[in-house]
Amino acid sequence: DTGVSQDPRHKITKRGQNVTFRCDPISEHNRLYWYRQTLGQGPEFLTYFQNEAQLEKSRLLSDRFSAERPKGSFSTLEIQRTEQGDSAMYLCASSLAGTVGEKLFFGSGTQLSVL
Amino acid sequence: TQLLEQSPQFLSIQEGENLTVYCNSSSVFSSLQWYRQEPGEGPVLLVTVVTGGEVKKLKRLTFQFGDARKDSSLHITAAQPGDTGLYLCAGKDGSSNTGKLIFGQGTTLQVKP
Numbered sequence: 001d002t003g004v005s006q007d008p009r010h011k012i013t014k015r016g017q018n019v020t021f022r023c024d025p026i027s028e029h030n031r032l033y034w035y036r037q038t039l040g041q042g043p044e045f046l047t048y049f050q051n052e053a054q055l056e057k058s059r060l061l062s063d064r065f066s067a068e069r070p071k072g073s074f075s076t077l078e079i080q081r082t083e084q085g086d087s088a089m090y091l092c093a094s095s096l097a098g099t100v101g102e103k104l105f106f107g108s109g110t111q112l113s114v115l
Numbered sequence: 116t117q118l119l120e121q122s123p124q125f126l127s128i129q130e131g132e133n134l135t136v137y138c139n140s141s142s143v144f145s146s147l148q149w150y151r152q153e154p155g156e157g158p159v160l161l162v163t164v165v166t167g168g169e170v171k172k173l174k175r176l177t178f179q180f181g182d183a184r185k186d187s188s189l190h191i192t193a194a195q196p197g198d199t200g201l202y203l204c205a206g207k208d209g210s211s212n213t214g215k216l217i218f219g220q221g222t223t224l225q226v227k228p
Binding site: 004025031032033035040041042043044047050055056091093095097101102104105106107108109111 | 119121124137146148155156157158159160163165199203205213214215216218219220221223
């Protein structure tokens, strides 16, 4: 299966620790998105890349959050000095720019619990 | 800020019943998508509607895009336990040329056998 892959699936950490998540998009997709979803809510946009360029960041993304996509393939999302409010599902999605009705394909997410 | 409001937020019905989920906004969207999400998994795309007034059918699911492209509905006929899940509508901003989506808060559907 060549869908969007996220690692790890689950992460439990203590408040104040740093965590990093990885996303491997569908290989031919040039756009990659990060979303955050809390229980019972819809996903909220965090940031997106086209190739290796980070083109948009949400105001939700505090300076403790940083995302990279160094070679335009996989991406990492790092959260520094985690807080309990960071507990959520972090979803990655990829798409092919310029396609009609550009479709986002989501990974299974990384569930973060900050104790 | 564009917002999508879904209603109801939670629905519990018996197998065989029909239901409708609504997705409303005061903003115009260039397209609207419906996703279904199961616990611990990412959303899976069901359908994309693009044209105002468009109706699409996917087996027992019927999707409609409002004439003004501000609202949408999902109707399920003869619901089955396998339909249980979180249904999300998501709109694409017409002024943006990205795939960035704005999601509603979701409707949790529980279908009891």
